[in-house]
Amino acid sequence: MPVPQRLTHDRAVLLEAESGAVLLPMEVARDDSASGGLYMWARRTDDGVTGLQAAQAYWRLQVEHAGRYYLWARVRTPSATSDSFFVRVDAEQGERLPRTAWHTGIRPSWTWVRVAPSGAREQWLELAQGRAVLEVGCREDGARLDALFLASSADETPTRRPGEG
Secondary structure, three states, rough: OOEEEEEEOOEEEEEEEEEEEEEOOOEEEEEOOOOOEEEEEOOOOOOOOOHHHHHHEEEEEEEOOOOEEEEEEEEEOOOOOOEEEEEEEEOOOOOEEEEEEEEEOOOEEEEEEEEOOOOOOOEEEEOOOOOEEEEEEEEEOOOOOEEEEEEOOOOOOOOOOOOOO
């Protein structure tokens, strides 16, 4: 079980995809162009997409300051049939974002994309102080996730590869 990551208004948080609790059939794989050489994804099973809905990873957060947070993800989504995830945020005070489809668009190389769930009214998360769980699940096999970035300012964006100075 991952250690909760402190989330405050005065600093952005970078989460490596593989640092979360990765549940099969989601798996960690190697790619030299990914941060630290690792990313996570789910590949098609022998019986098609059956079982992929269980493929997910989650990160525990300790929200120190309630407020609005912006979520980015570094993804590689190479085709129209492998360009989406499910995203969900659950908290002590109740579900902050129900399990929702997130379409990244086609991204043949690693790209930072703001998480904007389909049907969501806003492109931010309103988080209360306390514990929360951020969950990313497989919606389409082949969609790859390298890192997540949470910031309290819409102007703060991930500008470089995770781990680079």
